[in-house]
Amino acid sequence: MSRIKNILHAGDNLINATFGGDPDASISARTGFHMASHHDPYWNRLGQIIDWGFAPIEDRHCLEAWENDQCEDYQDAERWDRIGLAVVVTPFCLVLGTVLRIRKWWQSL
Numbered sequence: 001m002s003r004i005k006n007i008l009h010a011g012d013n014l015i016n017a018t019f020g021g022d023p024d025a026s027i028s029a030r031t032g033f034h035m036a037s038h039h040d041p042y043w044n045r046l047g048q049i050i051d052w053g054f055a056p057i058e059d060r061h062c063l064e065a066w067e068n069d070q071c072e073d074y075q076d077a078e079r080w081d082r083i084g085l086a087v088v089v090t091p092f093c094l095v096l097g098t099v100l101r102i103r104k105w106w107q108s109l
């Protein structure tokens, strides 16, 4: 893995831990775990946002992330942790998804 990817991965885990998650798990894998169990609309909505951000480069990003890292402890999130996750994840994924779509469009010219 490149250094940039390592830094992004560590930042992802740091943010996950900040909002009550396992420090060895990513936000996407945590979300994918809870999406797979279909127990809570919050995680399904967060997963739709994350998956939209990554859609130009990967299908089913959250479920793939969880399937590739199933040995972690995937905690649910308290109310304020849910709000914090949504506040961080939503703008990031909107920017990421927009940039990746522009890049894809640019490469198609």
Ligand SMILES: [Ca+2]
Binding pocket: 024, 025, 026, 069, 072
């Ligand atoms: Ca892990």
